[in-house]
Amino acid sequence: MRKTNAVYEPDNSLKMGYLSLCKDIVNELIGNRWLIEQFFRKDFSASYKQSFIGVFWALIVPIISVGTFVLLRNSGLFFTGSLHIPYPLYAVLGMASWQLFSSGLTAGSNSLIKAGPMIAKINFSKKSLVLASSLQGIIPFVIQLTLGIIMCFIYGIVPKWQALFTPILILPLMLLTYGLSLLLALLNGIIRDIANALNILLTFLLFMTPVLYVIPGSGMLSRIANLNPLSHLISVPRQFIIEGSTQQWVGFIFSSMVSFIVFLICLLAFHLTETRVAERI
Amino acid sequence: MNQPAIQVTNVSKKYSKTLKRSMLYGLADVSRNLLGMRSHSEKLRKDEFWALDDISFEVNKGETVGIIGSNGSGKTTLLKMLNGIFWPDKGKISINGSVGSLIEVGAGFHPLLTGRENIYVNAAILGMSKEEVNEKFDSIVDFSGIGDFLDTPVKHYSSGMFVRLGFSIAAHCEPDILLVDEILAVGDTAFRIKCYNMMSDITKRTSVLLVSHDLTAVSRICKKCLLINHGKLEFYGDTFDALNKYSDLLTNSGNNIAGITQNDSRVSDFTLMSAASKSITEIQHSQPMTVRFSYNLNNIKSARPLFVIHFISNDGTRIGHCISNAAFALSAEGKAEVTIPKMSIRPGVYHIGLVILDENLLTHYFICEQMATLRVTGRTITSSYITIDSKWEFK
Secondary structure, three states: OOOOEEEEOOOOHHHHOHHHHHHHHHHHHHHOHHHHHHHHHHHHHHHHOOOOOHHHHHHHHHHHHHHHHHHHHHOOOOOOOOOOOOHHHHHHHHHHHHHHHHHHHHHHHHHHHHHHHHHHHOOOOHHHHHHHHHOOOHHHHHHHHHHHHHHHHHOOOOOOHHHHHHHHHOHHHHHHHHHHHHHHHHHHHHOOHHHHHHHHHHHHHHHHOOOOOOOOOOOHHHHHHHHOHHHHHHHHHHHHHHOOOOOOHHHHHHHHHHHHHHHHHHHHHHHHHHHHHHOOO | OOOOOEEEEEEEEEEEOOHHHHHHHHHHHHHHHHOOOOOOOOOOOOOEEEEEEEEEEEEOOOOEEEEEOOOOOOHHHHHHHHOOOOOOOEEEEEEEOOEEEEOOOOOOOOOOOEHHHHHHHHHHHOOOOHHHHHHHHHHHHHHHOOHHHHHOEHHHOOHHHHHHHHHHHHHOOOOOEEEEEOOOOOOOHHHHHHHHHHHHHHHHHOEEEEEOOOHHHHHHHOOEEEEEEOOEEEEEEEHHHHHHHHHHHHHOOOOOOOOEEOOOOEEEEEEEEEOOOOEOOEEEOOOOEEEEEEEEOOOOOOOOOEEEEEEEOOOOOEEEEEEOOOOOOOOOEEEEEEEEOOOOEOOEEEEEEEEEEOOOOOOEEEEEEEEEEEEEEOOOOOOOOEOOOOOOOOO
């Protein structure tokens, strides 16, 4: 058992100052590495138990959704902008990053409620629980990325060696996912409308983000897409795989900074309020 | 340094009665905290009440303390605050050492995962390290007695196995302070005895706080007790005194709860009498007593109603009864006198209930679980309720 000396008082954290709070948070997450691993395994194996296809659902979902858009595009109902790589490949690589964000956020924001009675009965690190859930998109991401690479070879495009930077390039997206998960998990604990609203919001966001289409040269959508941090965080890893470089450095660095700030604020907010939410789950 | 393991100073906790307001207040408090403002949690807002009010006590290292009180008195809330799940709205709690809890066993189990997988996840949630789990794994499996089912998903476990595995993991945590909530009544008898033995082993090394309605268990395990009544600390001290105070509280409360009646059946003047025909609320174990009451059974169909007097323990268990004879017809109105030659229920406080039903035991005409409260005095020796008349010879 961990040795702990604790003092519980109302508004305790406020007296400590933000710097020592950050230290507490980092210590908590590092000290709970094993717990995070266990939560991650639990979520992962639980979601694919009692299922024949198991983790290969990660392949079926993008194939069907990308297939639908390929069909729409080929019938001229959906205009994607001009591309110099085959559309299915573009869409699969985009969807891989998108689901890393969307499935992580969905799982993360529901994690506290799903754990319900446990939260009201055992005192454990809730940040670790949300983290483990918000990382749920990683394994499907790896599978879909592999699918994308295989498709590259099928289309006769050799992926650039810079594709090896992918793990680093998706880090800002993952920070954003974790940060927003913390915030939504917290709010979801108090008002349950969040889960429903999130589903609608994610669908809306998918179309506001150039995942399945190319940013148009001008117009409303172009402006939104350029300001949307997600569009850079998702496009840049894709460009690195296909082209080995990107023209969106400014947008990417700006978006990464936004992600980091969002992450930091959400983490602090969560830390300051988690016990208040525990009593309302 | 000889610091107490737990130090609770003027702690209060409030709850909101309605869900909507709880949501609003939650949002307000969270936003205030975020903006670095105090939440002014010491004030009551509309629809809020104090679930715990100004509690102070200390528990020293290695002490075992019971927490007793009727349902809804705030025992579990106190335990959750000591665990750090909820924070107090007023006052301060200092904990010196690691805290483990046996609050609800198996709370984190995932039904689709196997016993083996769940042991790892649950142990991690309870705060064990990887090395600790690996080291104690065999002992956990052994104690739980799940044997061959280790690699079966826990959803196929019997409820007993489920609880046993949960208890076994929690009991292997070895914290400095252990919080136990009504947990010892799990599993079958053999396992219960194992739990008790484990508990008495744990209490040698650990400070234990035990919430229980099983007063015998409390009096055996704990030397000291906290008595909580309606969120206030009534008494803290020697277990024997605490149990007596608790008995007083129970005797003085809730005597006048109306029964459920049908067709206007009425019972009145329900009194307990001693052998000397004096009205009593207390009786010495193995002494005689009499119950008297008047009844009015107008408008009921059965000509031969049955009367049952129940003795009901604190946790609601009916532990003994006296039943009338339905062989003869009764007049619709009258008085009854029930003689009990020897009060054979073990010392404690009991509610006395009265049930009137038809001779087929199907229709209830009158039910009241709290006609009176009786305190049986004497020395508690056993954990079973009834002393059966017996003659012993040793050769």
